[in-house]
Amino acid sequence: MAETPPSIERDPALATRLDEAWAARGEAYSPRTHLLDGQGRARFVNRLILEASPYLLQHAHNPVDWHAWSDETLAEAAERDLPIFLSVGYATCHWCHVMEEESFDNLEVAAMLNRYFVPVKLDREERPDLDQIFITATQLQQGHAGWPNSVFLMPDGRPFHTGTYFPRAQFIALLRAVAEAWQGERRAQVESVAGQLAEAINRQQPAAGAAPAELSPSIFNVVTGQLAGMFNEDEGGFSRSQQFPQEGFILFLMDQWRRTGDAVAREMAVRSLDAIVAGGIHDHAGGGFHRYTVDQNWRTPHFEKMLYNQAQIGRALVEGWEMTGRLAWRRAAERCFDYVLRDMTDPEGAFYAAEDADSLDAQGRREEGAFYVWRSEEAAAALGADADWALSALGLDQRPTVEAGAVAHLDPDESVDFERLDAVLEHLRVAREGRARPVRDEKVIAGWNGLMIRALAEAAEAFGRPELADHAARAAEALWRRLWDGRRLKRLWAEDRAIGAAALEDYAWLGLGFLALSDAGSGQVWLDRAASLAEAAADAFSDPSGRLRMAEADGPFGPIFDSSDGATPAGESSAAELFARLSLRSQQPAWVARAGRLIGALAGTVQQVPLLRPDALVAARVLAEGESELRRTLPGGVIRARMREAGRRLELEIAPGWHLTAADPGDAEMVGAAITGAAAKWPPSHALEAGFSGRPVQVHDACVEVALAPEDAVVTLRLQACSNRVCLAPVETAFRLH
Structure with missing residues (x-):
């Protein structure tokens, strides 16, 4: 006893x-x-x-x-x-x-x-x-x-x-x-x-009955300007002391560039991702990313590894690769996903929460970073004949910034032979496996899994790697089976049982993950489940102010609300994005109304301090302007458009029962399909009725590939979708290529 x-x-x-x-x-x-x-x-x-x-x-x-x-x-x-x-x-x-x-x-x-x-x-x-x-x-x-x-x-x-x-x-x-x-x-x-x-x-909580506000059209430029004032021009990132990845800022800036061509926004995102991929915050030997660095040059990490960082940096790298074509970014994203699937996945496919910063050193003492750092003689012994080159390339021959040893990092301004480097890194990874691993937090958090499911599904589409979507779907099935009771979601799975009521963020992040799975071709069931989560969230967390509470239960002072987008998006920001993206995939006006109501309720506080809500601003833009990614669903939900190969190929996936049409060219209301900014070669007549320039075009239940020769930085697609009973309003969407 x-x-x-x-x-x-x-x-x-x-x-x-x-x-x-x-x-x-x-x-x-x-x-x-x-x-x-x-x-x-x-x-x-x-x-x-x-x-x-x-x-x-x-x-x-x-x-x-x-x-x-x-x-x-x-x-x-x-x-x-x-x-x-x-x-x-x-x-x-x-x-x-x-x-x-x-x-x-x-x-x-x-x-x-x-x-x-x-x-x-x-x-x-x-x-x-x-x-x-x-x-x-x-x-x-x-x-x-x-x-x-x-x-x-x-x-x-x-x-x-x-x-x-x-x-x-x-x-x-x-x-x-x-x-x-x-x-x-x-x-x-x-x-x-x-x-x-x-x-x-x-006083920080919303007032009941407050009138919804509107976001100023200039707010996106204002935020970009504020970020430019914070930007570390020498090292990338948005700090001159400790550096956090600030994925929300980076994703906002890439969205801003895609929509406006803002070169300053693009440069801040590029410099930051270059620094993250090269720095010690990146676990070069094992893949994945640490939570933050204690210095401004990204060299010395605080060594814990959180699932939400892997998901959000992974997403940023996928979008960044599509924006720039930088192979180093795709490689870093794929190595990050490899790490999660190898070291952070439970037997049924769900993802663990984190790995500790601390681990046992060779003397059995608990020390921060002991698993990750290297003394030069240790690294040389693991590397063999390539030791001198590798020690120099990885900075392991430099003065350590951690007492226990040096942290592997690259010079972001120097080119790297990744084929040679990857063989070296695998030697280091295998040698490192002989050490005591950090403690792994093996609880499964619904929302954090949703973030990773989304990242994997989006990478599957962008990289043409459907097996990543298969892994995402396996995790999603495990979450749905363990944590959804048909009406409400649980937050955690730990010790073989579901624990605690889910927070708003769990519903929103998991819902967005399910949407990404549906978009990646994993089936209508994921769109239906995303809608179920969104319906449940709207029901469980609604407040008279028009906002959504963080939790169903009140805190010591009453309802609790998100205050900002931080290391992860606020639940409200992601709920607004979920509602907005559902509105593009459905012809139900309720989703537009829900998204508009929530964004209107948030607009007052967002307008006051917009830098605190980059994810909410992206959600507002999705609602007002549609999606901006190279892979997007067009309003009405019956057409998915994907721009591939740096703008040389456009894919149009048309839902069963629908077709593109260009009726009588003299009918101004029936615009058909048109592309500007690129010379277009439509597929042969067995897929389309002949031609599209001033002649009828019909595409039925197909995935149509259009060969493009881009002439401008922006390629604009204008089309109209019809069924046998109704024609949707014409839509126009623009893809920024460079």
Whole structure:
């Protein structure tokens, strides 16, 4: 039986339950603690042993008497009249691990937390809605925020003091000061701060009944100009300190270029992707990308690898390859997908959440980046005859920026013999497999899987690799089987069970993934399932303000709303995009109305600070102007158009029962099919009725390939689709080639 944690009296029935839950985990289970008894067994166990979240389980053997977030926990704090200490983090967070080892696995700290507080652990990846509230509180109070997020709460959940990582001595002093304030004359001051902070958070929420606004047509140029002001002209990216991929900015800029030809937007996207692909943020040996770098030249990563980064950088590289034809980008995207399929995929095809920044070094010590870095002699031994060239090409002969060794990176301004390099990198990857791998967070998150499903499906179309769509469909089937109950979606799959109500982002990201699968030829079923998710989201998260809430359940202050597009798109931005793209694939006006209503409700805040909502701006453009990618569905949903081979081939896929038509050339209402900006050679008469220049053209239930000889930077397609009963309105769509 485990020891009782310090400074508490544990109910015997609870103690028995916890011991039984611990025993049920079996011999393969390895408690994460340095507090061991004489037989090498963990001394303590707490309520987190009952949870499925890998992050919570990492703390299940701390001497801290942790609770999971729940209404019962808030009620206990109220009954005992104690403040709550809330620690928010995630399983692959380096500084979360540091604070755990320094403080939460320390008996002195545990005694104070257990005596004077109700200590609560929260996995931000399990409850993104609550994380949004408490990270906002820290940002408002401290001017910055991050994880671990350390928040002191009133028993009703209102925060009154916030911070992030605290070294142990500072943390002990803080616990003592807060306990004294709570028990002494400063209790009223604590109450006052909690009220003020709650009001500040509430002021950021939308007002019910606010009139919908409209986006200014100039807003897209405004955002491009703001990004140009932030742009690091020397190194790429949008920072001069730490560098995050900022995929939302890059995707916005590529959309801006495709629609307007804005050369500044294109250059910022190109320079940023060049830097990301060349830098140490790119895991050159194993494929994939780390979360961010601690320097501005992209060389020294913070080594955790998140599924959402693989998906979003992968998408950006696919679109960037179509924009520029840069083979280095296609190679990086394909190696990223290879990494996910090899190392981040569960037996049924769904995708794991992340890999840790930390791993064990050769001496068995936990160290950030130990799995990834190289000492020059280690690398040379793995590389053999090509060692000198490879060490130079990968920068492994340069002074390391990480104490444990050098990080492989390329010079973005130098050409690389990738055929030679890839053979070298495979030697490094195989040699690296002999090291202790970082801990993998094996929970499956619905929305993050949706992001990866979308990236794989889009890559399958762009690269002509249908097997990538097959992998995406396999993951989608696993998600649908595990997490959809016919009416609502669950957020997580962990320990062989579905956990927690899905957030808005889960519905939106998975819906967009399903749309991409449908577009990639995986079947009508995925379009139908995307619509089901969109219907459910519109029903579950609607608010009188016209906006969509992050979660069905309210937080401590009422409904919770996304504040911005950040490391991932906000759920509302992606929901607007989902509604808008569904409107292009359906003749149901409800999708246009839903997208317009949501974008109108967001427009006021977007207009004020547009840089915070690049994904919402892209969604607004999809609704107003249609899609801009080289692969797009045209309004009405019966024609898919794909521009291939740098504009030398156009494919038109026409739905069964529909055809292109050009009736009497004298009928101005019947425009038929026309192409400008390129000389066009339509297929022979067995696919089309002869000609198209001023003569009738009919294409029935076919995929038509039109050979082009581009004459301009923009090729414009104008056509009309008809069935045997109705003709849709004529549409015009333009493809920017260079």
